[in-house]
Each structure stands twice: as C-alpha cells, then as structure tokens.
Amino acid sequence: AQTVTQSQPEMSVQEAETVTLSCTYDTSESNYYLFWYKQPPSRQMILVIRQEAYKQQNATENRFSVNFQKAAKSFSLKISDSQLGDTAMYFCAFKGRDNFNKFYFGSGTKLNVKP
C-alpha cells in the first residue's frame, strides 16, 4: 500500500520569505504522480503543483517549486516570496499510474504566513 508522510504539522514564515514543506512517500510502483494541494480556511482544496515521476525536471508554478528526489522518495514544496494568502493547510498526495482510482494524501502541514 502507498503511504504519504508529512512530518511537519505546522510551520510559520514571515511574509516575503521562503519556506519549504517536506513530504516523503512509500511505494513499489515506478510510475506515479505526486501533488501538493492547498486547503485554505474556506475549505476548498486546490491543486498547487504536480510532478510526474518519470520526469527528472522539478516542476515549477510561479512562486511554487518542488524538489523531487525519486531515489529518496522525497517530494518537498518550496514557496518563495510568501504571501499572506498562502496561509493554509498543505497536503502532499500520491497517485500511481497503474491504479487509476486512488489518490493518497498525507496528514498535512499548516502554514502560517506572518505579516
């Protein structure tokens, strides 16, 4: 079974600074997708960034980038120039390419951006 672990329950960062959220996962599959989802206090989860395991290049979306280390099964999210609107729960998620049904989520990291 796949597992996703987020070892940082809560983090804080000053506005305009950079923060990195950690995620590790366990799988026996070779082809899969990894995601970071954001859940603001309004509750609706939205996709932040997505990485395909067969791609060596780390994904980037504006201020958000990932550090994907396949051998170490590590997938961290870096948020640059943090903004107050980045305050939210962040969930790391895994989906195998062979199992088209399930997305597995970590327990989340609560990020507080301080003015």
Next chain:
Amino acid sequence: DTGVSQDPRHKITKRGQNVTFRCDPISEHNRLYWYRQTLGQGPEFLTYFQNEAQLEKSRLLSDRFSAERPKGSFSTLEIQRTEQGDSAMYLCASKTAATNEKLFFGSGTQLSVL
C-alpha cells in the same frame, strides 16, 4: 466551469439518524470521488465512480454507507444509523482523464453527529 458543488455545507444530526449528502461534479467530468477528512488529517479515500459505475470502495465504507451516481451525473452518499465516529468532513472531487490527474474538489459537507 461552475466547479464541484456539495450540499449541504453543514449537517448536524442525532446518533442513529440517516443522512444523505449530494455532490454535483463539473459537468464534463466522468470520474467522481468521495473522501472523508477528520480534524488534523488528510483526506481518506472512500469510493470512486467512473460514469455511473462504482468501481472501488474503501474498507472504511462500512455497510452503513452507500453511494450512488445515477446516470453518471450527480452523486449521493448516504450514511444510515449514524454514529459519533462518522463526524467528519465529507469531500467530493471530480476529474476527467484529460485533466492530467488534476482533482477538482468541492467545499465539503461537515457532518456532526451528536
């Protein structure tokens, strides 16, 4: 694209009562998921539909839980004889193969069982 909508946003019920939640996915999305999220945890998979067919159910989904997706459009999740342990946020999400595995989530239904 009006997004995934869920109804109701909040539901308070007494233990032993039945409750039903509704999810309206994005219209062109043929894949629909139900997840459960408890406080301080990430979403846990409950069940998955492709069109009207329920293709997978989690062991978390006891026989008190039933989900349907008639005609492959909206979906309902019913919990019979609710228990206090059923208190959670129930999330619906939808996608289609063309979205590169991007899940679109609704705002969820918060269930409180007293």
